[in-house]
Amino acid sequence: MTKRFTASDFANARFAEHPDGRTARTVKSKTSNRWSLDGVFLYPDDYMSRKGWVPVPSKPTITESDYQELMDSTSVPYGVGFTDGFHRAGGEVIPDPEPSNTDRLEKLLRESGFEFFTSGHRADARELAEWLNSDCVKAPGGDDE
DSSP: OOOOOOHHHHHTOSEEEOTTSOEEEEEEOSSOEEEEETTTEEEEHHHHHHTTOEEEOSSOEEEHHHHHHHHHTSOHHHHHHHHHHHHHTTOEEEOOOOOOHHHHHHHHHHHHOOOOEETTEEOOHHHHHHHHHHTTOOOTTOOOO
16 A cells, blocks of 8 residues: 655654655754755655655554554464553554555455456456556545545
8 A cells, every 4th residue: 555645744754765765854943844855955845745755753653454463463462562562662553544546446356356367367456456547447435546
């Protein structure tokens, strides 16, 4: 799943990462939040959100589904120990990001149980979902993309 971050997501972050490997840090003032890349350029929060940057949380986080998966796959003592240590370290369990239209299409394709073939080979559900999304097919349950 790819989450699109908004300017407000960057407001409380100290660092950001770009998919191409670059990193940025905030330069805060009393009136605004600016981002410095290589110590030279200063960009506002909305620029960072439009250009695909990802804010790095200032405290440890785990999504609800990742947390539940971890708890389901471990023994009770380990789960209790992880939860206690995670919360003592200031960690927070956060809601899962809203799935994109492509994510919802992929889920529908996988749940259908059908196998899809293209050019004589079995098609990957993600690849097919991306193709359907590019042709403006909308999955139920969302307004994005």
